[in-house]
Amino acid sequence: MEEFLHMGGYARYVWPSYGLALLVLGWNIWSALRLGRAARAGAERRLAAGATEGRDHGDR
């Protein structure tokens, strides 16, 4: 295990690389989901508001 973590003396290059990769993968997932949820919530809010006021903007 220690040998594995040591990475033949390259630990300080290999592990930060994998750490950054996980960070970027995680950021991509988190930011996409957050954007999706926000858009969905916004659309539902507008839908609820539009329904009570009975507005119709039509397509475009």
Next chain:
Amino acid sequence: MGTWTWFHKLASPPHFYRIAGRLIPWFAVPAALLIAGGLYGGLVRAPPDYQQGEAFRIIYVHAPSAWLSLVCYTTMAVAAAVGLIWRIKLAHALAAATAPIGASFALLCLATGSLWGRPMWGTWWEWDARLTSQLILFFLYLGYMALRSAYDDLGRADRASAVLAIVGIVNVPIIHFSVDWWNSLHQGSTVIRKGGPAMPPSMLVPLLMCFAGFTLLYAALACIRVRAEVLERERNATWLRELPPA
């Protein structure tokens, strides 16, 4: 149903919204499995390189992020061109949704390349053809996003940013061939080269898994982001009254 009809249906926002929503797990689940398996194989199963020792394991995050940064740019430029020529808003939405993903992987490619270059070349950075053209790719993404945010009108943002994306595509082949055209510090292609990949299967299979996993992850992320774009762009459209399931 003919291909053209199918394409037109897909380009209609409500259809796209529904289809993309259904596709997300089909991209995301294999992506997660491939990335997990690829990184495990690369870190644990693959033997150390005879020249670079354990440091070569950086390739499993570096090369797939380089690949994805180019795939994203090409997708972005083609989508922007389609949007510009055929006035398909969904294509502009795809281009806009792709930019932050591509930018993040271009940055990851530069950072991991730097971490790999330090022990192998003795330097974090060199103004070398491959490194410089990849840095330009990152700046193209930033420029594209900055240009979009400079316009209040979405249609104008789409058109102006599309022109930038299309012009910037010249950089993509430059990045790919830079190691052949110029005397570069960067090593040549390992996988796509004459005479087949320069790696044994125990090294190559995890790498290919990472390539496939990163690409599928992009597909899943693009579905999520374009769906969000569609909801914003179609905010007054009647189909949203019956919002398809999340």
